[in-house]
Amino acid sequence: MSEVQTINIIEHADGELRVSSLIIAGRTDTQHASVLRVIRDNLGDFEAFGLVGFEIAPRMPGQHGGGDTTYALLNEQQATLLVTFMRNSDVVRAFKVELVKQFYAMRQALAAPAVPTSFAEALALAANQARALEIAQPKADAWDDLVSASGSYAVADAAKMLCQVGIKTGRDRLFAYLHSIGWIYRRRDNWHALQSAVDAGRLNHKPQYHDHPDSGKHVIDAPQVRVTIKGLNELRILMLPAIVTPQAVTT
Structure with missing residues (x-):
C-alpha cells in the first residue's frame, strides 16, 4: 500500500487550480483507465462545475502499450x-x-501578496509597481474605448476584446469560464444564459434561425449567447491578473 507524498500535486494554469487524473489514479492506487471511465460515465455531473479538460500526453518510454x-x-x-x-x-x-490541504495552500499562496523584508526590496517593489502601471494604463484607455459603445457582443468577439487588455482567452475558453462562474449552462449541446445573468444585465440572447433547404421555411435555432457591456466590465475585473506580481529581489 502506497502513502500519499506531500509534494505539490496542484497546478495553476489558465487562471485556475487543477489536478491531473493521472496523479489522482497514482495516489489512490487506482487504474487510470478506471478513473477516466468514472469521469466519462458521469461527465454531466462533473461539468456542473465547469468543462472537463481532456489532454493528450506522450506515454512514458517503455510503458506497456506504447x-x-x-x-x-x-x-x-x-x-x-x-x-x-x-x-x-x-x-x-x-x-x-x-x-x-494542497488546494487550500495553493489558494492562500496565490492570494497572499509578497511583503518586502528590506529597504532594497521595498524600493524594488515600488519600481515594479510604477512600471506595471505604465504598462497597464494604455490597456485601460483601450478598454474604455472598446466598451464606449452600447449593445452586446457574441462570445467570440467578447473574447477578442478581453485579449486586447491582456486577458488570455478565446471563444471556447470564455464559454468554459462563463460556465464555471454560473452565467451559462449547456442544454442539448448548446449554451444558454442563466436567467439570473440576463436579469443582472450581464448577458442576453439573440434569436437565430436558418432556412430549411427543402421547404424554405424558417427553422428556429438555439439562441446566441451575447455578453453585454456590463458583463464585459465584470469579466475584465474577474479575469484580469493582478497589476503587480511582486518578485523576490536578490542582492
Whole structure:
C-alpha cells in the first residue's frame, strides 16, 4: 500500500487550480483507465462545475502499450467529486486530506501578496509597481474605448476584446469560464444564459434561425449567447491578473 507524498500535486494554469487524473489514479492506487471511465460515465455531473479538460500526453518510454495517453485536468470541485466515487480505503482517505490541504495552500499562496523584508526590496517593489502601471494604463484607455459603445457582443468577439487588455482567452475558453462562474449552462449541446445573468444585465440572447433547404421555411435555432457591456466590465475585473506580481529581489 502506497502513502500519499506531500509534494505539490496542484497546478495553476489558465487562471485556475487543477489536478491531473493521472496523479489522482497514482495516489489512490487506482487504474487510470478506471478513473477516466468514472469521469466519462458521469461527465454531466462533473461539468456542473465547469468543462472537463481532456489532454493528450506522450506515454512514458517503455510503458506497456506504447502510444499516447489521455488524461483529464480537474478543478477543485471536480477533483473532490471524483474521490467521492472511490471506495473509502486508507489510501483514498489520506489522499482526500492531502488534496484539500494542497488546494487550500495553493489558494492562500496565490492570494497572499509578497511583503518586502528590506529597504532594497521595498524600493524594488515600488519600481515594479510604477512600471506595471505604465504598462497597464494604455490597456485601460483601450478598454474604455472598446466598451464606449452600447449593445452586446457574441462570445467570440467578447473574447477578442478581453485579449486586447491582456486577458488570455478565446471563444471556447470564455464559454468554459462563463460556465464555471454560473452565467451559462449547456442544454442539448448548446449554451444558454442563466436567467439570473440576463436579469443582472450581464448577458442576453439573440434569436437565430436558418432556412430549411427543402421547404424554405424558417427553422428556429438555439439562441446566441451575447455578453453585454456590463458583463464585459465584470469579466475584465474577474479575469484580469493582478497589476503587480511582486518578485523576490536578490542582492
